[in-house]
Amino acid sequence: DAGVIQSPRHEVTEMGQEVTLRCKPISGHNSLFWYRQTMMRGLELLIYFNNNVPIDDSGMPEDRFSAKMPNASFSTLKIQPSEPRDSAVYFCASNQGVGTDTQYFGPGTRLTVL
């Protein structure tokens, strides 16, 4: 069974450009999470969807960040315009959304904004 799939694995862009990160959760999972990992701040939850509906977006740093989940098998995280301080590894995770279920992580997208 395929795990969580993220694309691209690496993204290098210039400041001011739009960046779109993509995630395909594990089939049958109802909840999807976007995290950001940096050396300074560790692992931060950005947004959490349940049944394609955003439940908690309090971790989204500012209006430049937006996330969508148009269907159960696809989600995007968009940064527009990107800034150098957005450079980080972005992880997507999913689970069945029941109680205290284990989260399963994708391999991450390493974003570098020049």
Next chain:
Amino acid sequence: GNSVTQMEGPVTLSEEAFLTINCTYTATGYPSLFWYVQYPGEGLQLLLKATKADDKGSNKGFEATYRKETTSFHLEKGSVQVSDSAVYFCALSDNNNDMRFGAGTRLTVKP
């Protein structure tokens, strides 16, 4: 709110040494507790978990026991290998699917 505090790293050990990484938690209710491992360039992988007090999670020689009386979930391994070098995260999840991660502890095992 719920939170996890884990031992700061980095931790450097020789091969076959005993490993302990401390983790304590603060939570209302009865959370599940997890240890995740992150190898270089990869995402987090579940290492082990425990869902109720006194449960012991174990995997690949690693163990952790859910201690409600001390609110702890310390990770142990009797004999580490070079291949165990990674970052280890303690985490808890409550019934609202709200998972909180510790800051991570980097382990380096030298031959």
